Amino acid sequence: MIHLGCAGWSVSAALAEQFASAGSHLQRYALRLNAVEINSSFYRPHRPQTYARWAASVPEGFAFAVKIPKAITHERRLIECEAALDDFLHPCTQLGQRLGCLLVQLPPSLEYHTVTTRKFFEQLRRRHQGAVAVEPRHPSWQAAQAMLDDLHIAQVAASPSRFDTDAQPGGWPGLVYWRLHGEPRIYHSAYPETYLKRLAQALRRSGDAGVPCWCIFDNTASGAALADALALERLLAQGVSQID
Structure with a gap:
């Protein structure tokens, strides 16, 4: 129920000894x-063969979240995106059962608009019935909760x-989808143990309630993400009762 990882699968030299020595970084x-x-799908398209290779590189139970391209979210700003959605989703299908979630991260300037926003997510839903999470960055999206609930879209x-x-x-x-960019220095700062303990408890509560959870560390700029993910993995393995 809990999908834990990072934005990208790079294995740093500092943590290499905690991973197998053979295979690609992804393996x-x-x-x-x-x-x-x-996250690379946000910047450029990938070939179907690339997604298929990634899917074949991971074990049973592993899942990918795929970030929707900025051409849709930042350039078209969710307007008239049907062809662009088709172009993006077709290669993604090569992930097969490993496709766990689509992530829609929006620009900070993009306000919630009742008609155009719903139209976009309805277009997306007609093409993809799996998990979808949206990360809005404008306060107007506080008014979007009913629409998101209706279309089964989680808010990050x-x-x-x-x-x-x-x-x-x-x-x-x-x-549930947690996306952790680092605080106080965004994309750089590691999270203290006290924060990770509270996060582990929140994830366990959701998981125990039967709600699928994603937790992605995006504080990758200085290499903190992988260490944070491994620390959270250890806390989750201990169980909530032991980390109060």
Whole structure:
């Protein structure tokens, strides 16, 4: 129920001894953590063969989250995206059962608009019935909760928080997606043990309630993400009662 990983699967030299010595970075990574977020899809398309190769490199139970391209979210700003969605989703299908979630990260300037926003997510839902999470960064998205619930779209719990209600999971309650960018220095700072303990408890509560959870560390710029993910993995293995 808990998909834990990083934004990318690079294995740093400092942590290499905690991973298998043979295989590609993805193969070594996937033997320790059970999920990864593909962020490169935000910047450029990948061939179907590439997704197929990635899917074949990981063990049973491993899952990929795939970030929707910025051409859709930042350039078209969710408007008239049907052809672009088709072009993005077709190669992704080569992940097969390893395709765990789609991530829609929005620009900070993109406000929630009742008509155009719903139209986009309805277009997406007609093409993809699996898990979807959205990371809005404009406070107007606090008004989107009913629409997200209706279309089974989870709202990311973001760190650092951008507006009043995004520090905790929102939207459709049937999916939880934590996206941790680092605090106080975004993309760089590691998380203290006290934060990771609270996070482990929150993930366990969701998992025990039968809600699929994603937890992705995006504080990759200085290499903190992988160490944080491994630390959280250890805390989850201990159980909530032992980390109070």
